[in-house]
Amino acid sequence: MSFREEHELHKRRFGRNVGLGVVLGSFVALVFGLTIAKVTSGDLAIQPAPQSVSQNEVSQ
């Protein structure tokens, strides 16, 4: 049994918390989507390592 009296302020605060939760959830989804887009479009592809100096060049 709750003894807390509901205040109009609680309603506003609840609305604010829900709003913030939605914003944070959307941000997580956005970063996830952005990461997938970057990976699939090759922006984050690992560049091949430069060719190592061949043995012949070393011996010369």
Place this chain on the structure above:
Amino acid sequence: MSDASINTKAVDAGYGDAGFGDYFALLKPRVMSLVVFTAFVGLLAAPGAVHPMIGFASILFIAVGGGASGALNMWWDADIDAVMKRTKSRPVPSGRIGADEAKALGITLSVFAVVMLWLASNVVAAGLLAFTIFFYVVIYTMWLKRWTPQNIVIGGASGAFPPMIGWAVATGGVSVESVLMFAIIFVWTPPHFWALCLFMNSDYEKAGVPMLTVTHGRRVTRNHILAYTLVLAPIAIGAGFTSIGGPIYLAVAVVLNALFLIGAFRIWRRSEDAAVADKYRVEKKFFALSLFYLFGHFGAIMAQAALAPYGIGGW
């Protein structure tokens, strides 16, 4: 948790437990919608393709950056906003949100938007967004607005950057086309705003903001409106001959600039007595046309870009 959790001090002070909508209002959603629209057009008109997800995220971060500068503007201008009829119901002057809260939110979102835009697109776009926020908050809000009647002319640059940022997201740079899109909004802002000032003069006078109508009078303001409209027309029509233009844009630009010039000429020709007699009908009509003018030009650029893959439009 008891009722003691309610911040009674804040309630007594009149703020501290604002609703979510109040925080959203702090970001000036109407200005944000213009930022989103023009940045999107800049992105769409730019050469080269951008992944839709990257494009969407970039536009969102540009909008957040624009909103953050709006919050910082409301923090700094709370005293002016409280006096003006048009702005006194904003979250800070009405007491729903504290000025410090607006400042904290504005700074946090500014940093967040710039860093995220950098990660999502490139350093040029992020740099332009950072400069836009700096220009709007420091150069316009803190410096020019209360100091010179040219505030709206120079300050208008901050509203002109979004299409340039959108263009930079796609290309990673700046070009003639993006500068022309910037110039259209930059030169359009003074006549648009001064027309509003002509019929909302008392508000600015009361707040002590040195608008041209207050410092130099209405005759000079009318002259300035015509002069800027004359400068604007060749820029707007000239953009039609670059890669963002085409027959659709050119047709729209010619018609809208002719109408805008006629409107500016009517404002210039009028005496103040005539304006008072018909309750600023011509000025109000010109202001409404100015909104349609900007939407028309950027809508036409968007149409050109959207139709280009089908071989319609574009030079």
